[in-house]
Structure formats: structure tokens, C-alpha cells
Amino acid sequence: MFITFEGIDGSGKSTQAKALVSTLQAQGKSCIWTREPGGSEGAETIRKLLVEGDPNRWSAETEILLFNAARRDHLEKTIQPALLRGATVVCDRYVDSTRVYQGIVRADLRELVDLMHGIIIGREADLTFIIDIDPEVALTRGLARNSGEDRFEDMGLDFQKRLRAGFMELAKQNTKRCHVIDGSQTMEEVGRAVLTIYESVAT
Ligand code: TYD
Numbered sequence: 001m002f003i004t005f006e007g008i009d010g011s012g013k014s015t016q017a018k019a020l021v022s023t024l025q026a027q028g029k030s031c032i033w034t035r036e037p038g039g040s041e042g043a044e045t046i047r048k049l050l051v052e053g054d055p056n057r058w059s060a061e062t063e064i065l066l067f068n069a070a071r072r073d074h075l076e077k078t079i080q081p082a083l084l085r086g087a088t089v090v091c092d093r094y095v096d097s098t099r100v101y102q103g104i105v106r107a108d109l110r111e112l113v114d115l116m117h118g119i120i121i122g123r124e125a126d127l128t129f130i131i132d133i134d135p136e137v138a139l140t141r142g143l144a145r146n147s148g149e150d151r152f153e154d155m156g157l158d159f160q161k162r163l164r165a166g167f168m169e170l171a172k173q174n175t176k177r178c179h180v181i182d183g184s185q186t187m188e189e190v191g192r193a194v195l196t197i198y199e200s201v202a203t
Pocket residue numbers: 008009010011014036037051067092093094095096097098099101102142152153
């Protein structure tokens with residue numbers, strides 16, 4: 001099973017993705033954690049180009065090409081081999097981030113994103129958790145990390161509000177695959193909500 005976590009910057013999705021992996025591994029299941037952009041050696045190199053530096057460093061079109069280059073390498077080297085040996089793959093961000101960040105909010109390029117995804121990647125997640133949170137709370141969390149990977153956080157509050165709306169729209173269009181979870185709850189509550197949905201889908 002291929003599971004993805006999505007949400008705006010600082011939504012807590014990374015913590016939740018890792019928590020799900022720990023839970024499944026503790027149950028004796030073969031399960032790996034991975035992330036985008038990144039998740040393979042080549043894709044991690046491309047990641048640095050995307051998440052560091054000036055917010056205007058790349059156009060949305062160039063970003064789509066870079067994200068797809070990273071994703072293709074990630075798919076070939078990490079995701080597909082793990083799925084083929086029967087492992088569950090939990091990925092922190094995937095193509096829904098490209099759909100929303102580059103396809104809706106950075107520019108009106110949703111069709112291009114879907115077209116490129118169909119041609120070059122061709123794999124959707126089986127299950128997607130969208131961790132939903134007020135952008136003001138999330139922005140404080142994200143920037144507080146001061147990770148040096150703040151290029152998208154630096155695009156500001158209005159950008160994050162439009163991202164949130166974009167993720168909600170996406171969830172409405174994909175009700176079977178996408179599950180929205182209230183990220184303002186405690187970490188434990190969000191974790192329990194994730195697990196309940198996972199169990200209902202996986203069994
Ligand atoms: P991530 O490491 O998940 O950041 P965070 O933990 O702060 O949420 O992702 C890095 C940034 O890349 C994030 O701001 C979202 C952005 N991004 C896109 O714009 N498009 C994409 O396709 C992906 C995968 C990420």
C-alpha cells in the first residue's frame with residue numbers, strides 16, 4: 001500500500017507520517033518512511049535546489065520540471081522497489097503537493113501538472129491523509145523550525161491560506177482516496193484519527 005501525507009507547511013504531517021510508520025513497524029509490518037522532494041540520493045540533491053534560496057529563484061514551470069525529475073528518481077529507486085517487495089510505503093508529500101503548490105497557488109497550471117504526472121510518473125497514492133490546520137498556527141510552527149529550508153514558508157501567510165483552500169478542493173475532488181484530518185487536535189488525537197482511517201482502508 002502506498003500512503004501519502006499532505007498539508008500546508010507546518011501542519012504536523014511529517015510527525016504523523018513518522019508516527020504511522022512506527023506504529024505499523026511495531027505491529028511487525030514491513031513499512032518504510034520516505035519524503036518528497038527527496039527520498040532517493042538523486043532526488044535529495046534536487047531537493048536542495050527547490051527548498052533553499054530566494055522565493056523567486058524558480059518559476060512555477062521550472063519547479064514542476066524539478067519536482068517531476070526528483071519524483072521519477074524517487075519512484076524508480078525507492079517507492080517501486082519497496083512496493084514490489086510487499087512493504088507499505090508512507091511518503092511525506094507527493095504529487096498532491098505539486099497539484100496544489102505549483103498547479104493552483106503558484107500558478108494556474110493544474111492541467112500541466114496532471115498531464116506530466118500521467119506521462120512521467122503514472123502512480124497515485126492508494127490512501128492520502130490531508131492534515132488541515134489554520135495557516136497562522138502552521139506558519140508559526142514552520143518558521144520556528146528555522147531549518148534553512150524555508151523557501152516556500154517565506155512566500156507568506158496569504159500563500160499558505162491559498163494552499164489550504166487548494167488542499168480542501170483537492171480533497172473534494174478525490175473523496176475516496178483523500179481523508180482530511182483536523183490538525184489542530186493534539187498530536188495523539190491526530191495520530192488516532194489517522195490509524196482509524198488506515199485500519200478501515202487496509203482491512
Ligand atoms: P517539506 O519538506 O514537506 O516541508 P515541510 O516539512 O515544511 O512541510 O517540503 C518542502 C517544501 O516543498 C514545502 O514547502 C512544499 C514544497 N513542495 C512543493 O511546492 N511541491 C511539491 O511537489 C512538493 C513535494 C513539495
